[in-house]
Amino acid sequence: MAGPTTRTTRSRYGTGGDDSLAVYTVAERCRKCYSCVRTCPTKAIRVHGGQADIIASECISCGYCVPTCSQAAKRIRSALAGVVSLLDSGQPCCTMVAPSFPAAFPGLEPQSLVGALASCGFDHVYEVAFGADLVSCEYSRRYRSMEANGGGFLISSPCPVVVSYVEKICPELASHLAGVVSPMEAMAKVIRERLTAPNAPQPGIVFIGPCVAKKDEARRLGIVDEVLTYDEVHELFEARGVDPAVAPAREFDPPRANLGRVYPLAGGLLRAADVDTDLLESPVSIEEGSVRVTDLLLELASDVRHGRPVPTKFFDLLFCEGCVGGPAVSNDLTFYERKRNVVSFIKRRGVVHDQERWVEQHAQYLNLDLTRTFTPAERSEHPVAEHEIQAILARTGKHDPEDELNCRACGYDSCREKAIAVSRGIAEVDMCLPYLISRLEQAIDELKESQSRLVQTEKLASMGQMAAGIAHELNNPLGIVLMYSHLLKTQITDGHDGHSGEDVERIVREAERARTIVQGILNFARENRLELRATDVNALVREAARGVASLDPANRAGVEVHLDERLEEQRVDASQLRQVLDNLLKNAVEAMPDGGTIAVETSLGDGAYEIRVTDTGPGIPEKMLPHLFTPFHTTKGVGKGTGLGLAVCYGIVKMHGGSIRATNRPTGGACFEITLPETGSSAGESFV
Ligand code: SF4
Numbered sequence: 001m002a003g004p005t006t007r008t009t010r011s012r013y014g015t016g017g018d019d020s021l022a023v024y025t026v027a028e029r030c031r032k033c034y035s036c037v038r039t040c041p042t043k044a045i046r047v048h049g050g051q052a053d054i055i056a057s058e059c060i061s062c063g064y065c066v067p068t069c070s071q072a073a074k075r076i077r078s079a080l081a082g083v084v085s086l087l088d089s090g091q092p093c094c095t096m097v098a099p100s101f102p103a104a105f106p107g108l109e110p111q112s113l114v115g116a117l118a119s120c121g122f123d124h125v126y127e128v129a130f131g132a133d134l135v136s137c138e139y140s141r142r143y144r145s146m147e148a149n150g151g152g153f154l155i156s157s158p159c160p161v162v163v164s165y166v167e168k169i170c171p172e173l174a175s176h177l178a179g180v181v182s183p184m185e186a187m188a189k190v191i192r193e194r195l196t197a198p199n200a201p202q203p204g205i206v207f208i209g210p211c212v213a214k215k216d217e218a219r220r221l222g223i224v225d226e227v228l229t230y231d232e233v234h235e236l237f238e239a240r241g242v243d244p245a246v247a248p249a250r251e252f253d254p255p256r257a258n259l260g261r262v263y264p265l266a267g268g269l270l271r272a273a274d275v276d277t278d279l280l281e282s283p284v285s286i287e288e289g290s291v292r293v294t295d296l297l298l299e300l301a302s303d304v305r306h307g308r309p310v311p312t313k314f315f316d317l318l319f320c321e322g323c324v325g326g327p328a329v330s331n332d333l334t335f336y337e338r339k340r341n342v343v344s345f346i347k348r349r350g351v352v353h354d355q356e357r358w359v360e361q362h363a364q365y366l367n368l369d370l371t372r373t374f375t376p377a378e379r380s381e382h383p384v385a386e387h388e389i390q391a392i393l394a395r396t397g398k399h400d401p402e403d404e405l406n407c408r409a410c411g412y413d414s415c416r417e418k419a420i421a422v423s424r425g426i427a428e429v430d431m432c433l434p435y436l437i438s439r440l441e442q443a444i445d446e447l448k449e450s451q452s453r454l455v456q457t458e459k460l461a462s463m464g465q466m467a468a469g470i471a472h473e474l475n476n477p478l479g480i481v482l483m484y485s486h487l488l489k490t491q492i493t494d495g496h497d498g499h500s501g502e503d504v505e506r507i508v509r510e511a512e513r514a515r516t517i518v519q520g521i522l523n524f525a526r527e528n529r530l531e532l533r534a535t536d537v538n539a540l541v542r543e544a545a546r547g548v549a550s551l552d553p554a555n556r557a558g559v560e561v562h563l564d565e566r567l568e569e570q571r572v573d574a575s576q577l578r579q580v581l582d583n584l585l586k587n588a589v590e591a592m593p594d595g596g597t598i599a600v601e602t603s604l605g606d607g608a609y610e611i612r613v614t615d616t617g618p619g620i621p622e623k624m625l626p627h628l629f630t631p632f633h634t635t636k637g638v639g640k641g642t643g644l645g646l647a648v649c650y651g652i653v654k655m656h657g658g659s660i661r662a663t664n665r666p667t668g669g670a671c672f673e674i675t676l677p678e679t680g681s682s683a684g685e686s687f688v
């Protein structure tokens with residue numbers, strides 16, 4: 001969890017989405033970067049269909065996701081239109097400014113800011129810090145009473161994000177929240193009491209501050225009409241044509257604030273409540289910043305759940321790094337410069353010069369009811385079962401703990417957290433970047449392979465076309481040569497000497513060989529189709545192996561057959577598959593003129609089966625391997641073989657949806673592996 005760091009110049013305010021939250025999403029702008037998921041302290045973001053939407057029941061309106069989103073897809077609900085219409089309504093209208101304002105308007109004197117707001121149309125401009133003064137007295141009273149009675153601990157409640165975090169995420173701590181209203185609510189009560197005359201219209205009240213969550217608090221309370229952030233105040237000046245630098249200076253309306261002005265700084269509440277914050281002596285803890293505050297609250301919630309004692313008596317918490325580091329304060333000042341501006345304002349104006357007057361004004365409101373209650377959420381989330389987490393991790397290739405990279409690219413701190421979010425339906429499996437990259441690499445490999453297959457197929461097709469054309473043209477003259485050479489042979493044998501007879505015999509033999517080659521070319525080139533029938537592949541292999549005897553009359557090659565008996569009938573074109581086996585076995589026999597062993601095997605794999613033909617011959621020359629299935633590439637000598645046998649095998653296996661590959665065995669000899677998809681043996685024939 002990190003605080004908001006990215007500043008963007010695009011407008012971060014708007015009026016879309018549903019009205020229940022101060023922050024909303026412009027869905028069409030979301031570009032799936034998951035930065036908002038990474039930043040959100042409560043992971044209140046559901047990614048669905050690649051878009052990151054806000055889960056209202058878990059959003060604490062911290063506003064951190066807004067500056068984080070570089071696409072301006074996360075926006076703050078704008079109050080500008082509401083404020084302008086309030087100002088133009090004719091009803092009395094006043095505003096109150098939070099004590100962090102010196103951090104947001106550097107270089108502008110407080111009187112100029114007040115004057116500019118008055119020029120916008122506000123009848124009165126108050127300091128929220130006076131409400132903080134009243135609240136501080138209430139804190140002081142409660143702290144002393146707790147000290148006197150012993151036991152328990154309190155969590156401060158002026159920060160609406162801390163309150164929301166407790167109510168929604170750690171409801172077991174709700175009873176420890178100090179039941180004291182925020183300075184905004186206290187000041188709104190003061191204003192209503194000051195300005196509401198009998199039968200007079202209620203004044204419109206606008207709060208100005210650094211906090212996005214105040215918009216939700218105001219809507220819930222109904223006592224403040226609108227909330228403007230400091231950024232929106234700049235927009236208001238623009239909309240009303242007011243230049244604060246030249247606006248007539250004016251003081252804040254009374255009642256003037258005192259030490260309540262230190263509230264925006266960590267520990268300010270305790271300072272104003274006059275509680276000792278000595279590090280060694282006092283049982284108080286002051287924390288600021290989302291990481292430290294959420295860690296602390298989660299730890300406290302666990303202590304409360306398990307009945308462990310909590311030695312600290314009071315936790316003064318601000319969710320941002322002081323109110324000066326909130327997401328709606330955007331200027332170029334560093335955190336320390338902002339803090340310095342607030343401190344210097346307090347030093348110049350902090351302690352009211354007329355203490356008596358302050359005490360008098362303060363006393364007027366001591367009877368205001370400053371108590372409040374909280375509404376802890378009912379959390380009914382069940383823990384996700386371990387087997388479910390493991391199953392989700394496995395879907396992104398995380399089978400062992402070392403596969404869990406915990407790189408946070410998905411927005412979650414660990415792969416496990418993300419898997420839990422997937423099971424809760426707020427994250428998607430595809431959010432894992434390393435998984436997507438590996439899928440992309442795999443897809444590229446597959447694409448490359450299918451491209452090379454396509455090239456091979458196209459090559460075969462065009463060669464086949466050309467070969468068919470040539471073969472067709474050769475077939476006729478070759479038929480005539482054969483016919484006449486046979487005729488000539490008969491005539492010469494009938495009446496001439498044996499020498500001429502031998503010559504003619506050779507012409508006949510070579511012409512017949514030429515015809516075989518031409519026939520082979522035509523077979524290769526013809527448009528092939530399969531007749532698929534349920535076939536006992538093991539029986540087919542066994543029969544082909546028996547046929548080796550006719551290929552090897554001298555019986556030099558021994559044949560071993562190893563069949564996987566689990567292999568059931570498959571739908572194949574038996575005669576064409578047999579042709580493939582015969583070709584491979586013939587090649588094996590011819591590769592071992594001095595004898596050797598041929599092994600034919602079948603094996604059943606996962607959704608596929610293999611037929612392997614290996615021999616113990618010299619193997620295939622390495623440079624031939626890439627071209628082995630290309631027509632007219634042959635390892636046999638000139639005049640031996642057409643160079644089409646393996647190309648035909650390749651075509652037949654491919655038509656079956658399988659693959660064939662040739663390798664050299666490490667122990668010597670060639671190995672041909674045919675892989676075919678397991679089809680089962682459904683009845684009937686089909687043609688492909
Ligand atoms: S930060 Fe969130 S809303 Fe913005 S683009 Fe990234 S995923 Fe979408």
Ligand code: SF4
Pocket residue numbers: 023039040041042043044045054055058059060061062063064065066
């Ligand atoms: S406003 Fe805060 S809690 Fe809500 S979604 Fe954004 S980062 Fe999360």
Ligand code: SF4
Pocket residue numbers: 404405406407408409410411412413414415416418431432433434435
């Ligand atoms: S490896 Fe994937 S699931 Fe794990 S943290 Fe990184 S992106 Fe998230």
